[in-house]
């Protein structure tokens with residue numbers, strides 16, 4: 340099996356900014372980031388929906404996790420406990436990239452990562468909200484000057500990106516809160532002249548995101564017919580229900596009271612793989628990213644009800660309800 344080229348990057352937090360109730364933007368910079376795959380390593384914002392893998396340090400540590408990426412590192416990492424190995428690996432979108440100059444006048448690159456500060460759904464045995472996972476928890480307390488490391492695509496590699504609309508004339512993007520950063524990023528690279536519909540389902544109370552999206556939306560509208568639909572899920576709302584309803588609307592399908600064919604709220608087994616990217620999208624490109632059971636249900640609506648070829652649909656289970664990333 341061919342190995343994906345990767346490099347370990349060390350960075351420092353240069354800014355932490357609350358974007359809305361549940362979103363925080365952490366900026367990370369270093370000279371070494373110039374070695375990231377282009378265009379990210381050039382400080383160019385066209386980073387698509389590319390992702391990186393952060394080493395989230397265990398709360399007991401004050402220094403970043405710096406593993407030796409030898410041939411067997413992955414096996415050793417997952418065999419060890421979080422305490423032994425120093426933390427967790429979590430996947431996040433490289434939301435933005437720009438040139439940066441250090442206090443010493445050295446050139447490098449600064450990137451942004453937008454974290455969702457999510458408490459897991461449900462309650463624990465005592466009826467309390469469970470604690471946030473390590474990724475969300477780290478982001479909620481990150482301060483300027485904190486160190487972090489991540490693995491990402493090196494200079495001689497390609498961005499780890501899935502976005503591939505080619506020359507589609509209709510683009511449909513469904514994203515939950517964890518995929519909003521990816522959806523915002525791909526707004527920059529829509530096929531010229533296309534009709535693009537974005538269905539973005541986020542927890543109620545994150546209205547400030549609309550304002551943050553405005554400049555990107557205005558730019559995208561210069562070349563394409565773009566609509567962003569912010570779907571606000573109430574505290575008691577079923578995750579994905581608003582997305583499926585809106586999806587049926589834009590696909591001109593009959594509304595459904597109950598989603599018997601595409602059940603929502605099911606907990607998928609940890610080992611179920613919900614990930615496939617479109618080969619050659621053709622005239623319609625569908626991009627679905629977010630919680631795995633919702634993504635799976637949305638794909639069924641597109642393929643089984645609307646008859647969109649499966650080869651035109653990319654679906655990516657970014658996370659699974661009830662399961663930590665690793």
Ligand SMILES: Cc1cc2nc3c(=O)[nH]c(=O)nc-3n(C[C@H](O)[C@H](O)[C@H](O)COP(=O)(O)OP(=O)(O)OC[C@H]3O[C@@H](n4cnc5c(N)ncnc54)[C@H](O)[C@@H]3O)c2cc1C
Nearest residue numbers: 431432455457459472473474475517657660661662663664
């Ligand atoms: C390619 C890719 C790109 C991604 N980009 C981003 C990004 O830019 N920003 C971002 O915030 N996330 C992103 N994610 C999702 C993120 O990796 C997961 O949400 C991850 O589980 C967060 O790690 P954690 O340590 O906070 O929680 P974990 O320890 O992994 O999970 C703890 C518990 O929280 C639950 N959980 C995880 N995410 C959520 C959520 N959003 N809401 C409610 N419960 C949840 C889990 O099911 C589990 O029960 C991306 C994932 C992928 C695969």
